[in-house]
Amino acid sequence: MAGITFKNVVKTYDNGVTVVPDLNLEIKDKEFVVLVGPSGCGKSTTLRMIAGLESITDGELYIGDKLMNAVAPKNRNIAMVFQNYALYPHLSVYKNMTFALELAKVPKDEMKKKVQWAAEILGLEPYLDRKPKALSGGQRQRVALGRAMVRDPEVFLLDEPLSNLDAKLRTEMRSQISKLHKRLGTTFVYVTHDQTEAMTMGDRICVMKDGIVQQFDTPQNLYDHPCNLFVAGFIGSPQMNFIDAKVKKTSTGYALCFGDAEVAADRPELASYEGKTVVLGIRPEDLHAEPQFFGKGNVIDAYIDLDEMMGSESYLYLEYAGQKMIARVPARYAKRAEENIQLAIDTETIHLFDKETEKAI
Amino acid sequence: MDKKPSHARTVIAYIVLIILTFLCLFFFYILVINCTRSHQQIQAGFSFLPGSSFSKNFNSVIHDAKLPVLSGIKNSLIVSSCCAVLATYFSALTAYGLYAYDFKLKKPAFIFIMLILVMPTQVSAMGFINVITKMGMINTLYPLILPSVAAPAVFYFMYSYMQSSLPLELVEAARIDGSSEFHTFNRVVLPIMKPALAVQAIFAFVQNWNNYFIPALVLQENSKRTLPILIAMLRSADFLKFDMGKVYMLITIAIVPIIIVYIALSRYIVAGVALGGVKE
Ligand SMILES: Nc1ncnc2c1ncn2[C@@H]1O[C@H](COP(=O)(O)OP(=O)(O)OP(=O)(O)O)[C@@H](O)[C@H]1O
Numbered sequence: 001m002a003g004i005t006f007k008n009v010v011k012t013y014d015n016g017v018t019v020v021p022d023l024n025l026e027i028k029d030k031e032f033v034v035l036v037g038p039s040g041c042g043k044s045t046t047l048r049m050i051a052g053l054e055s056i057t058d059g060e061l062y063i064g065d066k067l068m069n070a071v072a073p074k075n076r077n078i079a080m081v082f083q084n085y086a087l088y089p090h091l092s093v094y095k096n097m098t099f100a101l102e103l104a105k106v107p108k109d110e111m112k113k114k115v116q117w118a119a120e121i122l123g124l125e126p127y128l129d130r131k132p133k134a135l136s137g138g139q140r141q142r143v144a145l146g147r148a149m150v151r152d153p154e155v156f157l158l159d160e161p162l163s164n165l166d167a168k169l170r171t172e173m174r175s176q177i178s179k180l181h182k183r184l185g186t187t188f189v190y191v192t193h194d195q196t197e198a199m200t201m202g203d204r205i206c207v208m209k210d211g212i213v214q215q216f217d218t219p220q221n222l223y224d225h226p227c228n229l230f231v232a233g234f235i236g237s238p239q240m241n242f243i244d245a246k247v248k249k250t251s252t253g254y255a256l257c258f259g260d261a262e263v264a265a266d267r268p269e270l271a272s273y274e275g276k277t278v279v280l281g282i283r284p285e286d287l288h289a290e291p292q293f294f295g296k297g298n299v300i301d302a303y304i305d306l307d308e309m310m311g312s313e314s315y316l317y318l319e320y321a322g323q324k325m326i327a328r329v330p331a332r333y334a335k336r337a338e339e340n341i342q343l344a345i346d347t348e349t350i351h352l353f354d355k356e357t358e359k360a361i
Numbered sequence: 362m363d364k365k366p367s368h369a370r371t372v373i374a375y376i377v378l379i380i381l382t383f384l385c386l387f388f389f390y391i392l393v394i395n396c397t398r399s400h401q402q403i404q405a406g407f408s409f410l411p412g413s414s415f416s417k418n419f420n421s422v423i424h425d426a427k428l429p430v431l432s433g434i435k436n437s438l439i440v441s442s443c444c445a446v447l448a449t450y451f452s453a454l455t456a457y458g459l460y461a462y463d464f465k466l467k468k469p470a471f472i473f474i475m476l477i478l479v480m481p482t483q484v485s486a487m488g489f490i491n492v493i494t495k496m497g498m499i500n501t502l503y504p505l506i507l508p509s510v511a512a513p514a515v516f517y518f519m520y521s522y523m524q525s526s527l528p529l530e531l532v533e534a535a536r537i538d539g540s541s542e543f544h545t546f547n548r549v550v551l552p553i554m555k556p557a558l559a560v561q562a563i564f565a566f567v568q569n570w571n572n573y574f575i576p577a578l579v580l581q582e583n584s585k586r587t588l589p590i591l592i593a594m595l596r597s598a599d600f601l602k603f604d605m606g607k608v609y610m611l612i613t614i615a616i617v618p619i620i621i622v623y624i625a626l627s628r629y630i631v632a633g634v635a636l637g638g639v640k641e
């Protein structure tokens with residue numbers, strides 16, 4: 001039983017900078033939560049507060065139902081993978097992994113079994129006797145993972161644990177960590193920059209900016225219903241298109257106008273925005289080149305600045321009515337750069353944001 | 362074209378180095394040669410070839426009833442080794458305390474230690490003798506050993522070394538692994554500090570091995586005396602019995618342990634112990 005609860009947590013560093021102004025977060029037991037956000041937004045700080053490595057300036061932190069503010073890291077029963085590995089340089093890979101186990105007085109043969117198990121998963125068997133100095137960056141990172149894996153903590157904290165691995169190994173490790181989570185059934189808090197990691201691994205994703213939680217939801221909900229411009233722009237690759245559009249009343253409801261396009265939007269909430277400009281968000285894959293989407297008055301004729309052929313699909317960098325857009329269309333419907341292309345906007349999946357508050361409408 | 366000047370530079374560099382090496386080692390050579398020669402031979406002038414009086418000199422040093430050389434060696438060894446261990450361990454501990462923890466009086470504590478560093482031993486000697494007399498420690502080895510717990514110069518060296526080579530993430534990793542603060546210091550910090558510990562252990566050993574001032578004030582009985590005092594006693598002995606061969610022999614005996622300690626510890630002075638622990 002170890003959920004993690006932040007109650008009005010504040011973190012101010014000694015130099016007077018408040019990195020986390022007021023954090024309220026409830027991570028459930030056995031949940032895999034991913035923290036994402038731009039560099040410097042306080043992800044590591046949040047993680048380190050859970051670990052007890054940073055003091056909490058104000059507010060309360062609970063692990064399970066125990067108040068943790070004053071509990072030393074060693075008594076919190078957590079395992080952590082550091083952003084910069086933090087391996088013991090004077091100990092072999094094997095000893096690095098058993099350091100915690102020896103302290104916990106785990107019997108020798110059990111210790112050996114555990115290290116063997118972790119080394120096998122991580123592909124570290126040939127390196128067990130080496131010192132960290134004699135390992136590559138990726139190997140060191142795997143040792144750091146292994147050191148956490150061999151333990152039986154209540155909470156797993158991982159700070160960008162895959163950042164130094166190559167693409168193939170990263171994909172493999174991703175599924176290994178997911179498996180590990182299922183197997184151990186403990187709470188995982190995982191910090192990453194990588195969208196794919198966040199979307200594929202997280203039960204829920206917490207998007208942060210400047211120490212403030214923007215949205216905390218399942219990957220699907222974050223993608224389908226971003227609560228503001230920041231989340232909409234942060235989640236999804238290529239980024240969502242943001243277009244300034246004017247709200248106009250029509251016979252059936254409302255329409256969003258930009259250039260020659262009039263995108264119908266039957267949203268009663270738009271009443272107060274009549275005649276004003278809102279931000280229209282369209283995901284690149286919701287700009288369709290396939291013919292079956294045409295014919296609803298929502299087609300734009302855009303100029304292609306640049307095209308990136310990705311194999312099965314093509315990214316088109318477009319210009320329309322003075323606004324830049326990206327479309328992601330199936331390769332066989334795509335056209336090349338410096339041509340014009342007809343694209344239909346899927347009115348079902350558009351997102352609308354208030355231009356002032358940047359919140360979703 | 363550019364080969365020549367660099368060649369000449371190499372030659373000059375070698376000549377300078379050879380002269381310096383010669384200057385350094387020449388006196389050791391004289392010392393070792395002279396301890397094998399008799400008093401008369403030494404007085405006659407200096408020679409590059411060893412004499413034949415080695416065992417005679419050796420026996421006269423070892424068997425001098427007034428000069429307890431063996432107990433002198435023992436005392437010197439006890440004092441110097443204890444000092445080396447205490448000075449390095451506790452200085453590292455102090456430096457770690459100031460390096461790894463944040464507390465209110467951190468800055469003043471640091472400045473205070475630095476102030477002690479500039480205080481010469483002679484200034485506080487009278488007070489020191491007074492205190493140890495009152496504590497009943499006069500004429501024992503304790504007053505020579507215990508003060509090395511507080512060695513500001515060693516502390517400063519350790520502190521600088523930590524700043525360059527001890528990432529605090531390692532300490533944090535150990536904490537998360539469930540290690541107590543003291544265990545972390547002994548099992549993670551000290552091994553990384555090995556090169557610094559070795560350097561300072563050698564320094565502390567040599568310094569205390571050669572120390573004359575405080576032992577001369579503290580030690581009164583022959584059996585408690587350390588080697589430097591015995592050497593001084595021998596030199597100031599009466600003129601009739603003055604034997605140069607014996608003096609050289611005693612000095613030679615006195616430098617052997619230093620060489621052994623140096624050789625034993627110098628293999629720990631290697632670069633890069635902390636390498637590979639964290640991503641730079
Ligand atoms: N010890 C410290 N003292 C003062 N400010 C700090 C300290 N540590 C971090 N900060 C500041 O706190 C902010 C958040 O840092 P943090 O390391 O949590 O960011 P992050 O989200 O993990 O970034 P990244 O993705 O680059 O790792 C940064 O602006 C950083 O400059």
Ligand SMILES: [Mg+2]
Pocket residue numbers: 043044045083159
């Ligand atoms: Mg970070």
